[in-house]
Amino acid sequence: xxxxxxxxxxxxxxxxxxxxxxxxxxxxxxxxxxxxxxxxxxxxxxxxxxxxxxxxxxxxxxxxxxxxxxxxxxxxxxx
Numbered sequence: 001x002x003x004x005x006x007x008x009x010x011x012x013x014x015x016x017x018x019x020x021x022x023x024x025x026x027x028x029x030x031x032x033x034x035x036x037x038x039x040x041x042x043x044x045x046x047x048x049x050x051x052x053x054x055x056x057x058x059x060x061x062x063x064x065x066x067x068x069x070x071x072x073x074x075x076x077x078x079x
Contacts, residue, residue, distance in 0.1 A: 002026045002028040002032065002033065002036065004036055004039060004040060006026060007022060007026065007033060007036045007037065007040060008040055008045055008046065008076070010022055010025055010026065011040075011046060011074050011075065011076055012076045015075065016049060016073045016074065016075045017073060017074060017075075018071045018072065018073045018074070019033050019034040019037055019071070019072075020071065022037070037074050040074075041074070044077060045076070045077060046074045046075065046076060046077060047074065047075060047076075047077050048072050048073075048074055049072065049073045049074065049075055050072060051071060051072060051073070
């Protein structure tokens with residue numbers, strides 16, 4: 001069973017992480033990890049980092065996934 005502490009610690013170790021990445025690392029369902037991330041944001045332990053929607057490669061307009069590749073990441077809030 002994954003805990004809030006495990007999620008927070010994994011974000012701290014990575015520096016910045018998204019729900020999919022943490023889900024794979026913790027072997028936990030992504031909706032559970034996302035709910036835990038949301039809780040940690042509400043507790044002001046983590047902050048959400050909005051994706052940069054500028055396209056460096058110039059191929060985003062023809063991307064089949066559209067904006068699915070733009071995911072919200074999270075990082076630790078310094079105390």
